[in-house]
Amino acid sequence: MRARVTVTLKEGVLDPQGKAIEGALKGLGFGGVNGARQGKIIDLELAESDPERARAEVSAMCEALLANTVIESYSIELV
Amino acid sequence: MRARVTVTLKEGVLDPQGKAIEGALKGLGFGGVNGARQGKIIDLELAESDPERARAEVSAMCEALLANTVIESYSIELV
């Protein structure tokens, strides 16, 4: 089973990359951009096939490593 | 209107980040991980409110800047 983890910066945390993207888009003439924030996704290939157990396992991975919960939040999607 | 752009590495392109994440998860005892690939998301705040025009605009942004289409593919989701 596959899982997609989406990690985004928490509200209020500075996002230099997002800001730079916004600036660059404006520089390229895309005037209608009022904000940009960057995050990441991690696609996992899991041996587990039970959705519930898979979700619990991926949650544990997020807490242990995939997200830095000081500055980031995460969400999990199973596919 | 908001748009989420998801950028992932094309099939077959080496993903050193994914490889490192997979190794680290295994090292932390998550044995059931058979693969990991990393991608990114960019959340955009748009002035445009028409979905069709918004999608076209974001497509143009992806081609121009947000994705490196030599090695990455992208998808767009409007929210």
Place this chain on the structure above:
Amino acid sequence: MKSAVIVFPGSNRDRDVATALKVATGIDPVFVWHADTDLPDVDLVVLPGGFSYGDYLRSGAIAARAAIMPAVAAHHARGGYVLGICNGFQILTESGLLPGALMRNAGLRFVCRKVKLSIERTDTAFTRTYRKGQVISCPVAHHDGNYFADPETLDRIEGNGQVVFRYAEGTNPNGSVNDIAGIADETGRILGMMPHPENLIADHQGGRDGLGLFAGLADLQPA
């Protein structure tokens, strides 16, 4: 003073800091492999600069979960000293031994240049050879050195006087909040800093401003 330098896969200033320790203290540090779980009997543990695990996922994130890290925390709890430089600082924040996080530089580019550092505290083992308010020269070389902490945390570390180094004279190279270049934990026995004092310890490098940090550690007494 006995010290250990932890070597992670991708550490690359491990030899630089070992040289600085040798020059300042006369004793070679021992190198300890990240996969070990025990530390030798030392007074100081150094987490060196580099790109541990390629800095993939987040700088320092994977190294912070290395097998040796519980021993580093235990060493500190026993009264030992810990120094993290650059990637080492990132590992310290990722492991929760220091507060805050190091984000991508505001300019988004890797920056290698000399900056000015003001010494905010001299009551730590790391800074006792300097004068309070002294401004020293020091190189930086990093991509993710933009120090960030939420407002409460920032208030707390400023209130406790945990900021040890600040970028001075408008030389902040990365957008760090309050020009923070290095912080200590509440005990003052853990220091994390982005700049590289280990690369400014000899005349051929253009000065010795960085040597004072290592000299201050020379007569650390076992706790």
Place this chain on the structure above:
Amino acid sequence: MTIPNTIPITPELIAEHGLTPDEYDRFVGLIGREPSLTELGIVSAMWNEHCSYKSSKKWLKTLPTSGPTVIQGPGENAGVVDIGDGKAVVFKMESHNHPSYIEPYQGATTGVGGILRDVFTMGARPIAALNALRFGSPDHPRTRHLVSGVVAGVGGYGNSFGVPTVGGEVEFDPSYDGNCLVNAMAVGIADTDKIFYSKAEGVGMPIVYLGSKTGRDGVGGATMASAAFDDTIEEKRPTVQVGDPFSEKLLLEACLELMATGAVIAIQDMGAAGLTCSAVEMGAKGNLGVRLDLDHVPVREERMTAYEMMLSESQERMLMVLRPDMRAEAEAVFVKWGLDFAVVGETTDDLRFSVWHQGEEVANLPIKELGDEAPEYDRPWGEAVAPAALEPSAVPAVDDLGAAVLSLVGSPNQASRRWVWEQYDHLILGGTVTGPGGDSAVVRLEDGRKALALTVDVTPRYCAADPFEGGKQAVAEAWRNLSAVGAEPLAVTDNLNFGNPERPEIMGQFVGCIKGIGAACTALSFPVVSGNVSLYNATGDEAILPTPTIGGVGLIDDIDRRAGIAFGADGERVLLVGG
């Protein structure tokens, strides 16, 4: 299920592999039958310009390559020069021009990675890197993208790997609009009695694959690097390789640790056309055959064909001939560093290059002939067409000299390069005495008073105006850069970047520059110990300016007796030396 290796070899297929009908006939003559697909791939890799030097070999042979301190001249992964005290400097320069134009960040990273590997394959620890970059006009629509990508890539790789990037050049000229140049140089230090070579020795010795896994990266890439750009550029895109400096750093440490155990008989990095070129070269140099079993090659993609494995350009890989009694020790080193280690074949006494996959022999070729019998051309060359001389009256006089100086200083080719080199870690390892910005970089050798002086230089305008004089001038300037910091010049590496050699006037530029380089190097006893040739830097009829980049290395015996470019104090005398 096996993957088919026998398909009819059509003229189209031959052309797609960059072989001319004559070259194909020559190959069929050598093997006495129609080749399999894998064999066609192998010969296309071995015989393309990049690997065979078929257009340039004749002229490269005219360069002076020896001297009292030269330990190894051209022909190995890098040149080696004695610097006394049992130490040697190991260095080479290499281009990654075409890949960088297609994907500037990854093109530059893999270029830097390749040249670093060349140096540490010889047993040297890299201590410095330099780079010479050339881009089109600053207002060309692609230039900004290329500059920022290439610079970030050069830095991204070197910084993470942990080598100081201490010098280089950046130049803009419209002739590079469609072909940027990325020339990377690496310099390392080794013990003179612990230099490692690529020549295999002994029959029945295990051949070991080291490093990262093999994917489909760059399949066809070596062929791409040798073909002038055309409209099919878009289709060639998926062959881009991705660099992984982290794995390379591990590979460096693992290789040096392994070499110290005495287990290595021969070692060769997998560069362009990875497994093919490295295996053939190791066998042919040692007068040995090689048998490979591809089933043991660590792969990261499914259902890879023999053809793909033989042509893959996946990065951060090495091939080694191992002392069989030390296998366990060797493997333990690689396991410790988390890298792949697999025995993929052995040396044989039959002088054949035999490749097996899924129980089938997919290639069986005469190993020496693949290299020795590669086509070699004496391409026709004419006098290069020199640009018309400027009439002094055609250059308007300036009224305001101050403003003229300002605009000169602020012009793209004169402006400060700080923006570039601040993105490079030029201080790591602690040896940098003079970083970017001077005549030559100066890097102190470990714990001593000695230092190396390093520079890269060429003035393509001069080479276009007069190839012979331009070639000479590039060498002379490198020489002056080294002596200006107080170094004794030692030796040279070069990177010869030119347009399409099938055009006589371009070949004329090439020949003229080589003759000039040869004349200057001979006069100065400044031997060429390594280098690289990059041809077909042209888009349609538009060729780049002739760009023979010279990398110079010199030795300073006492770092306290060096010179810099800064004036020291008020009231000093300024002397002009030379004529």
